[in-house]
Amino acid sequence: MRVVVFCGGVGAARLLDGIVRVVDDPTEVTAICNVSDDLQWHGLHISPDIDTVIYSLAHREGKFGWGLEGDTNVALEELRLLSGDEWFTVGDGDLATHIWRSEQLRSGATLSEVTTALATARGIKARLIPVTNDKHPTIVITENGELMFQDYFVRRHAEDSVIGFRFPGAESAQPAPGVVEAIDGADLLVIAPSNPFVSIDPLLAISSVRNAVLKSAVPCVAISPIIGGKAVKGPAADMLRSLGHETSALGVARIYNNLIDTFVIDKIDAQLTAEIERLGIDAIVLDTMMRDHKGRTRLASELLAVAIP
Numbered sequence: 001m002r003v004v005v006f007c008g009g010v011g012a013a014r015l016l017d018g019i020v021r022v023v024d025d026p027t028e029v030t031a032i033c034n035v036s037d038d039l040q041w042h043g044l045h046i047s048p049d050i051d052t053v054i055y056s057l058a059h060r061e062g063k064f065g066w067g068l069e070g071d072t073n074v075a076l077e078e079l080r081l082l083s084g085d086e087w088f089t090v091g092d093g094d095l096a097t098h099i100w101r102s103e104q105l106r107s108g109a110t111l112s113e114v115t116t117a118l119a120t121a122r123g124i125k126a127r128l129i130p131v132t133n134d135k136h137p138t139i140v141i142t143e144n145g146e147l148m149f150q151d152y153f154v155r156r157h158a159e160d161s162v163i164g165f166r167f168p169g170a171e172s173a174q175p176a177p178g179v180v181e182a183i184d185g186a187d188l189l190v191i192a193p194s195n196p197f198v199s200i201d202p203l204l205a206i207s208s209v210r211n212a213v214l215k216s217a218v219p220c221v222a223i224s225p226i227i228g229g230k231a232v233k234g235p236a237a238d239m240l241r242s243l244g245h246e247t248s249a250l251g252v253a254r255i256y257n258n259l260i261d262t263f264v265i266d267k268i269d270a271q272l273t274a275e276i277e278r279l280g281i282d283a284i285v286l287d288t289m290m291r292d293h294k295g296r297t298r299l300a301s302e303l304l305a306v307a308i309p
């Protein structure tokens with residue numbers, strides 16, 4: 001089954017890991033990855049969401065879902081001593097990915113070529129594609145002014161109240177090779193449990209990607225990143241609130257309304273089913289909390305069963 005998964009970071013990586021475990025042929029799974037939180041760090045190109053997906057699929061992710069398991073911070077501590085202002089955390093082992101990626105990009109490889117090479121080196125069978133090889137940053141508009149995404153998210157701890165977003169590269173960004181073809185050839189489209197504003201929207205802000213999703217005739221299913229009115233991690237619930245949406249799975253369903261056929265909500269949100277269905281979307285209630293590998297596989301197999309009966 002050809003499954004295309006639209007991916008942010010941790011939530012997506014967990015689901016994707018479940019999906020590749022339960023499908024017959026993991027090479028038929030394509031992850032379209034967000035690059036709008038990419039950053040330059042001491043001359044290195046870091047793609048946080050791609051790395052989270054790669055480390056999770058390689059079963060090497062750190063305990064919070066990102067970075068490498070058991071990584072150390074010797075280089076970071078030395079950098080702190082030198083610069084006195086280190087707010088982004090990069091582990092020693094993790095550095096290898098960023099050094100190698102940056103070197104390959106400087107030699108003329110595209111981000112999608114490097115991503116394929118990084119995934120292959122770690123034995124990953126699913127296809128990982130950055131949504132674009134072009135510059136496509138997210139700018140967060142806050143009550144304290146405009147901030148680059150990682151400035152908002154890591155340096156300022158997502159504490160600024162968000163009033164909007166800008167994707168200044170979206171108009172000129174071209175989808176990376178294979179993105180539109182994967183959507184066109186899919187049997188199922190899945191919007192992972194990711195932040196709708198800063199992980200999924202940047203993917204769909206590229207018009208040919210959005211159009212491919214809109215014209216696709218195959219089922220499109222999203223999994224709520226909001227459980228019981230709260231995000232499992234990150235600022236999704238705060239963003240829903242400050243942007244005037246309902247802070248619940250229903251609020252997310254309204255955002256995805258024109259894109260999806262089915263919305264998967266958590267069992268603790270079962271009472272929202274009728275209101276979601278009034279939007280014209282099928283609501284499916286599952287245990288969507290992926291606490292461990294078993295939880296990932298369980299959600300993935302239940303999801304595939306309901307999405308393609």
Ligand code: GDP
Binds near residue numbers: 012
């Ligand atoms: P990240 O912060 O870069 O990981 O960005 P994401 O776009 O992946 O945002 C994480 C989103 O995934 C948050 O809104 C979480 O609530 C959601 N999430 C993380 N783990 C789970 C999970 O096990 N189940 C569900 N339903 N959502 C999750």
